[in-house]
Amino acid sequence: MSDSVETAAVAPSALPTGQSGTVVRSTVMRRLLKNPLGIASLVILTTIALLAILAPVLAPFEENFANISKTLAAPDSTNILGTDSAGRDTWSRLLFGAQLTLLSALLCAGVAIAIGLPAGLIAGYYAGRFEAVSNWVVSILMSLPGLIVLLTIRAAFGPSVWFSMIAFGILISPSYFRLTRAAVQSVRNELYVDAARVSGLSDLSIVARHIFSVVRAPIIIQTAAIAGVAIAIQSGLEFLGLGDPTKATWGVMLSEGFKNVYLTPSLLLWPALAMALTIGGLVLLGNAIRDALEDGEKIKHRRKRGPASGPSGGSTTAAPAKARPSRKSVAAVEHGTEHHLVKVTNLGVGYPQADGSIKKVVDNVSFHVDRGEILGIVGESGSGKSQTAFSILGLLPDNARIVAGSIQFDGNYTVAPGEDRVSQERLSKLRGKRISYIPQEPMSNLDPAFTIGYQLVTPMVRVLGISKAEARTRALKLLTDVGIVNPERTFNAYPHEVSGGMAQRVLIAGAISCEPDLVIADEPTTALDVTVQADVLDLLRELQQRLNIGVILVTHNFGVVADLCDRVAVMQNGRLVEEGTVREILRNPKENYTRTLLGSMLEGKTPMTMLVSPPEGPVAHGEASRHASAEKEPVA
Amino acid sequence: MSTVSRQDAPLLSVEDLVVEYPSKKFRAKPFRALTDINITIGQGETLGLVGESGSGKTTLGRAVLGLAPVTRGKVIFEGNDISNASRRERRTLSRDLQVVFQDPYTSLNPALEIGDILAEPLGVQGLQKDAARKRVKELLDQVGLPSDAIHRLPREFSGGQRQRVAIARALALSPKLIVCDEPVSALDLSTQARVLDLFLQIQRDTGVSYLFVSHDLDVVRHISHRVAVMFRGEIVEQGLAGTVTRDPEHPYTQRLLLASPVPDPDRQEQRRADRHRLLEQQRQQTEQAGAAA
Numbered sequence: 002m003s004d005s006v007e008t009a010a011v012a013p014s015a016l017p018t019g020q021s022g023t024v025v026r027s028t029v030m031r032r033l034l035k036n037p038l039g040i041a042s043l044v045i046l047t048t049i050a051l052l053a054i055l056a057p058v059l060a061p062f063e064e065n066f067a068n069i070s071k072t073l074a075a076p077d078s079t080n081i082l083g084t085d086s087a088g089r090d091t092w093s094r095l096l097f098g099a100q101l102t103l104l105s106a107l108l109c110a111g112v113a114i115a116i117g118l119p120a121g122l123i124a125g126y127y128a129g130r131f132e133a134v135s136n137w138v139v140s141i142l143m144s145l146p147g148l149i150v151l152l153t154i155r156a157a158f159g160p161s162v163w164f165s166m167i168a169f170g171i172l173i174s175p176s177y178f179r180l181t182r183a184a185v186q187s188v189r190n191e192l193y194v195d196a197a198r199v200s201g202l203s204d205l206s207i208v209a210r211h212i213f214s215v216v217r218a219p220i221i222i223q224t225a226a227i228a229g230v231a232i233a234i235q236s237g238l239e240f241l242g243l244g245d246p247t248k249a250t251w252g253v254m255l256s257e258g259f260k261n262v263y264l265t266p267s268l269l270l271w272p273a274l275a276m277a278l279t280i281g282g283l284v285l286l287g288n289a290i291r292d293a294l295e296d297g298e299k300i301k302h303r304r305k306r307g308p309a310s311g312p313s314g315g316s317t318t319a320a321p322a323k324a325r326p327s328r329k330s331v332a333a334v335e336h337g338t339e340h341h342l343v344k345v346t347n348l349g350v351g352y353p354q355a356d357g358s359i360k361k362v363v364d365n366v367s368f369h370v371d372r373g374e375i376l377g378i379v380g381e382s383g384s385g386k387s388q389t390a391f392s393i394l395g396l397l398p399d400n401a402r403i404v405a406g407s408i409q410f411d412g413n414y415t416v417a418p419g420e421d422r423v424s425q426e427r428l429s430k431l432r433g434k435r436i437s438y439i440p441q442e443p444m445s446n447l448d449p450a451f452t453i454g455y456q457l458v459t460p461m462v463r464v465l466g467i468s469k470a471e472a473r474t475r476a477l478k479l480l481t482d483v484g485i486v487n488p489e490r491t492f493n494a495y496p497h498e499v500s501g502g503m504a505q506r507v508l509i510a511g512a513i514s515c516e517p518d519l520v521i522a523d524e525p526t527t528a529l530d531v532t533v534q535a536d537v538l539d540l541l542r543e544l545q546q547r548l549n550i551g552v553i554l555v556t557h558n559f560g561v562v563a564d565l566c567d568r569v570a571v572m573q574n575g576r577l578v579e580e581g582t583v584r585e586i587l588r589n590p591k592e593n594y595t596r597t598l599l600g601s602m603l604e605g606k607t608p609m610t611m612l613v614s615p616p617e618g619p620v621a622h623g624e625a626s627r628h629a630s631a632e633k634e635p636v637a
Numbered sequence: 638m639s640t641v642s643r644q645d646a647p648l649l650s651v652e653d654l655v656v657e658y659p660s661k662k663f664r665a666k667p668f669r670a671l672t673d674i675n676i677t678i679g680q681g682e683t684l685g686l687v688g689e690s691g692s693g694k695t696t697l698g699r700a701v702l703g704l705a706p707v708t709r710g711k712v713i714f715e716g717n718d719i720s721n722a723s724r725r726e727r728r729t730l731s732r733d734l735q736v737v738f739q740d741p742y743t744s745l746n747p748a749l750e751i752g753d754i755l756a757e758p759l760g761v762q763g764l765q766k767d768a769a770r771k772r773v774k775e776l777l778d779q780v781g782l783p784s785d786a787i788h789r790l791p792r793e794f795s796g797g798q799r800q801r802v803a804i805a806r807a808l809a810l811s812p813k814l815i816v817c818d819e820p821v822s823a824l825d826l827s828t829q830a831r832v833l834d835l836f837l838q839i840q841r842d843t844g845v846s847y848l849f850v851s852h853d854l855d856v857v858r859h860i861s862h863r864v865a866v867m868f869r870g871e872i873v874e875q876g877l878a879g880t881v882t883r884d885p886e887h888p889y890t891q892r893l894l895l896a897s898p899v900p901d902p903d904r905q906e907q908r909r910a911d912r913h914r915l916l917e918q919q920r921q922q923t924e925q926a927g928a929a930a
Contacts, residue, residue, distance in 0.1 A: 192744035196806065199702050199736045200758040201728030210757075214748045381825035382796075501690075530689040530852065535896035535912060557826060560898025563905040583902050601830035603855035604899050608878060609837060612830040612859075 029218075032293040039289030045282040049275070053099035060093035064249040073265045085257050085268055094249040095271055101250045102232055103279070105166040109231035110224050112170025113177050118220065120174075121181025122208055126189055132182070139175040147172050151238060160245040162235065169234055173227060180223055184216040218294055225287035229280040236276055251276050332417050339412035342519055342551040343393060344369040346418075349405035350388050350397065359404055362388050364575045366406070372518065375545060375552040377566035377583070379559065379598070385575035386555045390521050392416070393553070394438055395428035410436065411518065434464045437512040441524040443504035447496035453507050454492035457514060464515045479510040483540055502533035506540065513544055520545075523555045538564050559602055563587060571595050647677035648846050649701065649814055654710035654720075656693075656700050667708075670696045672870045674710070678814065681840065683847040685861030685878060687854055687893070693870040694850045698816045701848065702736055703727055714814070728761060735807035739819035741799035745791040751777075751802055752787035758809045776805040779842075780835060797828035804835065814846045821856060833860060854897050858882035866890045888919050 033039040052059065061079070068088040076083045082091040124132035150172060151165050158164040188194060188211070197207045232251075238244060239252025246253065251272040258268030338344050350363035363385040370376045380386040391397050393408055395415065403423065408416040415427050428436075440446040447456060454476060461472040473492075480488035483506040496504060505525065512520055525541070526534040542565055545552055554565060562569055562583060569586040571578045571594065579592045590596050601612060656671040671693045678684045688694040699705035700720075701712055707720040719730060735758075738744040745754055752773055759769040777784050780801040791799055800820060807815050817836070821829040837860065839845060851857050857864055858878055865875040866887065874887040885891050895912035899905050 191746075192738040192740060193746040195702075195704055196736060196738065196744055196803075197757065198704065198727075199731060199734070200806075201724075201731035201761045202757065203724065203728075206761075210749075211746050214746075381827065531854070532689065532892055532896040535898070535909075538898070539909075558898070559826075559900035560905065563900050563902045564898045564909065587900055587902065597827055599900065601827045602900050603830075603833075603853075603859045604897075606859060608859050608861075611834045611837065613827070613834055 029290070029293045033289055036289050036292060038285050039293065042282040042285035042289060045278055046286060049099060049279055049282070050103065052096055053103050056093075056096035056100050060090075060096045062090040062093040064094050064097035065089065065247065066093075073261060073268075075265075076267075082271055083265065083267060085254075085265075086261050089249075091254075091268065091271055094254055095251075095275060097249045098251045098254055098272065099275065101162060101248055102235065102252070102276075105162045105235055105250075106228040106231040108163060109166040109170040109173070109235075110227050112167050113174040113227060114220065114224065116171060117174040117177025118181050118216070121178040122185055122212065122216070124178070125182040125185025126204070126208060126212060128186075128189075135178065139178055142172060143175050145172065147234075151234070152243070155238070155243050160243060162239075162245060162248065162250065165238060166231065166235060169231060173230070176227070177220065177223060180219050181216050184219060185212055188212060188215050218290070222287045222290050225283045225290070229283040232276060232280055232283075236272075332414065334409045334412055334414055338369075338409065340371070341369040341409070342372050342374075342411060343553070344409045345389070345393065345406070346408075347406035348389065348392065348408060348416075349403065350385070350392050351402050351404040352400055353402065359402065361404060362575050363392070366572070366575075366577045368570050368577065368580055370519070370551045370553055372551050373545075373549040374568065375554055375566045377554045377556060377562040377569045378572060379556060379562055379569055380572035381557060381598075383574070384572040386572050387523055388575075389572070390523055390553060390555050392423060394436060394521055395423040395425060395432060396438075397423060433460055434515050435517050436519045436521065437515065437517040439505075439508055439512045439520060439522040439525045442528050443501055443508050444496065444528075446508060447504055449496050451495075452492070453494055453496060453499070457492075457507070457511055460511065461514050475514065476510070479514055480507070482513075482544070483507070483510045484536070485510075500533075502529055502537065505529060505533075505537055509537070509540060509544070513548065513550075516548070517550060519551045519553070521553045521555070524557070525554070526561060527556070527558070534561075541565060559587065559599060560604070571598070646679075648680050648682075648715060649848070650677040650711075650713045651675060651697070651701065652711045652713065654697070654700060654712065655708045656696055656705050657708040658706070670705070670870055671700065674872055676865055676872065676875070678846050678848060680813070681844040681846055682863070683840065683849050683861045685857035685864040686848060686850045686867060687852065687857045687864060688867030689852055689893075691869075692867040694852075694867045695818055696870075697867070698736075698818050698848060698850050702734065702816055703730075731758065731812075732762060732810045733813040735810065735812040735815045737800070737803050737807050737815060737817045737820045740823055741796050741803055742791075742823075744803050745799055747791055750788055750790060751782075751794075754791070754802065755787075755806055755809055758806065762810060772809065776808055779808065779839070780805045795828075797824050797832060800824060800828075800832055801835065804832075804839070808839065808843075808845075811843065812845060814848065816848045816850070818850045819852065820849075822851065822853065829856075836860060854882055854893055866893070888922075891915055892919070 033043075066089060068084065068090075070088065071080070071084055072086050072088045074080055074084045074088075080090045080092065082095065084090055085094070120135050124135045147169070151168060154165055154168045191211075194207060194211055197211055202210070236250070236252030236255060239250055240256045240259070242256055244250060244253050244256070254272040255269065255276070258265075258270075258272060262269055334344075346367050348363055348366045349361055351359035351361040354360050366385070366389055368376065368378075378386045378389060388397070388401075392401075392403065393410075393415070402421045403416050404421065406416075407414055407418040407420075408423075410431060413427075414420075415431070416423050432438075447453065454473070457476040457479070458469060458472040461467060461475060462469055465472075467475070477488045477492060480491055485491050485503065485506055491499060491503065491507065499507070505528075509525075512522075522541070526537050529537060538561065541552070544550075545565075552565075554561070556562060566583050568581065569583050570580040571586065571590075571592070573594050578594050579586060579590065586595060587599065590599060603612070606612060651674055654671055654674040655669070657667040657669050659667050674697060676684060676686075676697075686694045686697060696705050700707055701714075703719070703722055710720070711718050712720040714730065714734060719726070722730060745751075752770075755773045755776055756769045759772055764772070773787060774784050777786055782798060782801050782805070786794070786802070791802065794802065800823075804820070820836075821832050824832060833856070836847065836849075840847065847860070849857065849860055861878045863876065864878045864881040865872045866881065866885070866889065867873070868887075868889045874881055874885060874890050881890065882894065885894055892912075892915065895908055895915055899908055
């Protein structure tokens with residue numbers, strides 16, 4: 002069974018974010034290889050690693066084999082990069098040095114991961130005492146001066162590369178700890194982790210299956226960076242002469258070259274070049290991985306944008322936007338329509354796609370709203386109802402295009418025929434002053450950093466040009482008007498100190514503060530409890546009648562429509578299906594889609610009966626379930 | 638009603654349940670989420686749990702599932718007290734006790750294929766790969782999803798389809814009770830109707846019981862045999878669905894009923910007037926009670 006409505010209803014806002022790294026992992030490698038920096042760094046690092054592994058085969062001499070008769074020699078056929086002050090072959094030492102340098106960097110990262118990753122997983126997942134204690138340890142580790150600790154270790158245990166790298170690994174492990182803990186904390190309370198708990202998965206399996214995948218990508222990026230730092234620190238120590246002189250490493254070679262910098266500068270060049278290439282390669286690799294992951298994020302956002310075009314609504318047309326001339330002067334509106342407060346004519350809104358076509362999310366929509374009238378726009382997610390509202394407000398995303406039609410407000414075009422964008426110049430004069438907006442999520446539409454009073458006063462001072470004191474008096478009166486019992490307290494409160502219903506009242510107060518002619522309310526009660534919703538609807542009705550304003554109410558709830566609206570427009574897949582007075586539409590809908598929607602209402606239905614699929618009928622869904630139940634076998 | 642006789646041996650009974658969350662502040666009183674909750678659910682029965690945000694209805698569901706701390710009281714499932722069941726006991730319980738969460742977007746791991754998500758509970762119970770595969774196909778069929786969904790990721794599906802996947806996961810082990818935590822409130826109207834149909838169909842086919850948590854009185858009325866109303870962490874009213882959702886006794890349930898708008902302008906106007914009258918009446922009663930005290 003494929004139900005067109007359900008398939009079309011790819012909700013725009015609810016895609017999980019913040020986990021792109023794991024979601025898109027299959028394409029990360031491909032994207033990495035497409036990135037020139039990524040492929041370059043991979044080639045460099047692979048080459049260096051291969052040279053290091055094959056050092057015993059490739060190197061013509063032992064790392065410490067000294068030909069005392071041939072010191073500081075220039076390159077020749079035997080010593081292709083020359084020799085150092087003890088007559089040792091530079092090329093051979095460079096190869097063996099690569100081995101030791103890379104291994105020690107790996108050791109350092111390995112130690113840091115071995116300590117930081119499990120500790121971070123446990124602390125993030127279980128929290129509690131372990132987290133508190135490990136936070137203390139981490140703070141202590143991070144406050145230690147690294148270089149001094151390393152010098153102390155060297156003094157205590159001798160000039161071994163391995164000891165100093167283990168110590169450095171421990172010192173740097175907090176970076177892994179913090180990274181892991183933060184990532185785990187962000188998913189610890191996800192519902193799918195709860196679902197796994199209910200399924201009886203052990204903690205170990207939950208961490209391995211559901212949580213580890215979240216930290217994998219950041220750990221890889223971090224390791225690239227840390228390996229680079231480890232090489233730099235280790236070489237730095239050896240350059241200072243604190244390394245083991247019997248082992249060839251790039252740091253020791255650098256130190257040696259520095260001593261002879263006036264006699265044979267090339268001795269300095271080769272180890273420095275090797276280090277620069279390796280560290281640079283690691284840093285670039287880290288960046289490339291991050292870019293590859295973030296690319297996925299961008300594409301997801303783009304996909305989110307065009308949600309409204311389901312299979313049937315996804316009519317794409319070749320970009321007509323370019324052909325449309327943009328005119329400087331705004332044409333006069335059609336004669337006889339000036340009295341409408343808002344008139345939308347044949348509106349089409351679309352988003353340009355990567356292949357040059359335009360995906361229409363609103364198609365050929367026409368309606369009007371008069372003063373003192375409430376128009377309800379009803380539809381399911383992806384029907385284009387919010388996009389229509391946003392085009393009247395001029396709040397469409399930057400990449401949106403008006404592909405057809407016009408919008409006029411109070412006798413003037415805000416989008417004239419032929420224009421492909423909403424004129425911000427014209428709308429910014431109207432928005433907030435004559436057109437205002439009540440959003441769906443009251444909490445996310447108040448800035449948590451400022452008091453409610455500040456957020457009410459500032460727009461009034463700006464738009465109405467009144468003094469702060471006057472605006473304050475007005476704001477307090479508005480808060481009383483929207484039914485807030487203690488306006489003074491709410492005025493001084495921060496958004497988190499009030500309830501959702503209270504916050505929505507505040508936003509309504511803000512919306513009417515500048516005495517608008519038109520209020521656009523986008524699902525104004527959807528996030529509220531039913532009893533609060535009823536109060537807010539009462540408030541909206543009372544204000545609308547008292548101020549005689551026009552309202553466009555975007556909603557999916559026919560109960561809300563019945564409560565408030567004079568006229569209703571029903572939208573589906575970007576098109577306007579049906580329009581009429583509220584009684585016409587709710588009682589005698591003409592279109593099948595409207596009937597389906599109304600039929601889905603639970604009010605007045607016999608409980609425990611099927612709403613959509615008939616209990617015995619040739620409907621695919623019923624068939625499938627009966628089929629399944631017939632051949633179902635006991636499991637486990 | 639047939640459900641009454643079923644209650645003789647309740648599948649789940651919750652007795653005097655108290656849930657408290659320790660306060661973040663030092664030595665402060667713990668936050669009490671649930672107070673003295675008593676409910677029972679019989680075999681094949683649906684108990685609807687209705688209340689507003691913060692009323693504790695979700696916490697009650699989570700306490701039954703072992704996801705919320707039980708401070709006092711008992712949760713008895715098939716005669717065993719499971720209020721403090723260990724992880725091992727929970728693993729055995731998970732065959733009979735399952736969950737469908739509200740948000741179909743975060744209840745499925747975005748990194749796992751649908752097939753792997755559905756096979757997870759089967760694997761925990763030690764089912765072989767082939768048998769699990771077969772069962773996953775059955776489940777997809779049962780919830781009305783195409784069988785090629787196995788190798789797709791959750792993000793390729795719409796909200797209603799994801800909720801079908803979540804329902805399939807809950808059904809995987811043929812449980813006796815499914816805790817449904819607002820399973821349709823994130824869905825569109827027509828999708829909600831289809832998913833409710835699916836819940837009913839599954840109950841008819843398998844005889845599963847539901848603890849159905851919702852804020853929507855209409856949804857609860859439609860799907861439940863009995864309904865319990867929660868308000869500020871307590872159950873204020875409990876009884877047969879038809880009675881509680883049409884002719885409630887408790888003032889709060891009365892307010893709730895009249896607050897929910899009906900899709901007809903004239904009847905809604907009537908309901909609005911009724912609601913205002915009720916609010917006025919209740920306000921006067923409170924005042925009188927205050928004056929008397």
